[in-house]
Amino acid sequence: MIQFTDVYKRYQNQHEALSGLSFNIDKGEMAFLTGHSGAGKSTLLKLIALIERSSHGQVLINNQNLSHLPQRKIPYYRRQIGLVFQDHYLLHDRTVFDNVALPLVIAGENHREIGRRVRASLDKVGLLGKERNLPIALSGGEQQRVGIARAVVNRPPILLADEPTGNLDPELSRDIMQLFEQFNQVGVTVFVATHDHELIKTLPYRQVILQKGRLAQQETA
Amino acid sequence: MRFLEFNLKNYALRHMQVMLFSLGQLWRQPLASSMTVFVIGIALAMPAGLYVLLQNLNQVSNQWDDASQISLFMQADFTDQQAKQFTDTLRAWPDIAAVEYQTANQSLEEFRQLSGLGDLLNTLPSNPLPALVMVNPSKNSLRPDAVGSLLARLEILPEVEQAQLDMEWLQRLRSMSKTGQRGISLLAILLSLSVLLVIGNTIRLAILNRQAEIKVTKLVGGTNAFVRRPFLYTGFWYGTLGGIVAWLTLLFTLSLLSGPINELSLLYNSPFSLQWLTGQMFIVLPLSGMTLGVLGAWLAVGRHLSAIEPR
Ligand SMILES: Nc1ncnc2c1ncn2[C@@H]1O[C@H](COP(=O)(O)OP(=O)(O)O)[C@@H](O)[C@H]1O
């Protein structure tokens, strides 16, 4: 599902964030991306979401070669990928409902379908009662759940998360991880970047470990 | 087919939603929005108002076309006794509508009044002014060539010293009005440009204010067209509302002028078409406002939107 072959990423300032990276993540797999701060985790996820493009090498996502994807097709490509961020990127002048509905509105879904799927998505993350609230009225954990609900509302086959528990205490972090596991159990390929070793060491998923932009090792727990 | 219909309906519905959403956003910032709308309105009202006035001026000068008149300065020995027969002869000419005789004494009297020289003129040994015959060409010989030929035929009459066509002032008015029209076109272009700039700048600020939203929208798969749409509608509303304000401003200004204008129209016995013009402006102003609004927004969006990409 996610296939990197000898991928390099050099930023404008000549800094090489990723060097000679090759790895695979299978369809329906759940995996962690770990490594110290600055190791290149965010960069790697950005390559998958086409927020950045690789300088060299091949990135194959869901059988699409990203080097061959023209700029104007990026929006449609991104609709296959759910993105979750450390600071949620919620819109603070819109209700929880409207935030979660955004991907469906963009895709041009009709009104009834939007209502149905937004509520289903909020139900999964346990926030069904809060759809009329503004994000500001929610706790940090709840805001992250809204972010997750938005990422999965259009049922993407791939879910990427960049330090989704970075701002949360251990208990809330475990809840969030459980959510990701639930999505994985219904067939979504889940790839989570984190440097929280305590949190993931008990979980039975593979780790892709980065060290200064190179693959350190792949562990199967 | 059902599917296509359904999608079209969906599409139109979404446009309506974005349109109303954009209007709602203007509504939520009433002060800033109305200031922008007023600036646009006044910028549009100015050339429109001048255009309406000029149009009316042209109408008046067209009316005066009919009034073009030939003055015949008679020989010094032409007597009032000859006048009756002379004017009757002229009246019989098919290309002459009316003839009026003014004796030399009347000419002197008129000159006395106009000049204010009064008693000074009494000291003259004799009246230096000739008698005058004013000839109005008939309606269907008002064309320049016809008037010219009439003038030539009048000039060679033995009783006539000199024949003169009183049209120079009309030509002067015409050329003034042409200059005015050019000035207004120039002004309209300049003010249209300023409307573009005002809208462009407003949209630029709106884009900066909503950077976060634009980034998120792009992250979850929003196309450029989707991101652009609300800003285009914002430009649409600013322009259209500005056009309506311009029309109201025009209406108000013209109503202030309606007193003097009515007097003029009574004076020249010509019903001005102010009403028709303002009706026309009710279409033209919002339409040009709308065009400028969407265009300004398009330019601003093209310049600033592509710069905002998720990083
Ligand atoms: N936009 C950028 N321009 C230049 N260098 C960058 C940019 N983004 C990240 N980097 C550099 O690339 C390296 C990897 O960064 P990042 O992918 O954010 O690591 P991580 O997410 O693992 O902390 C860092 O040294 C960082 O300074």
Ligand SMILES: [Mg+2]
């Ligand atoms: Mg990072």
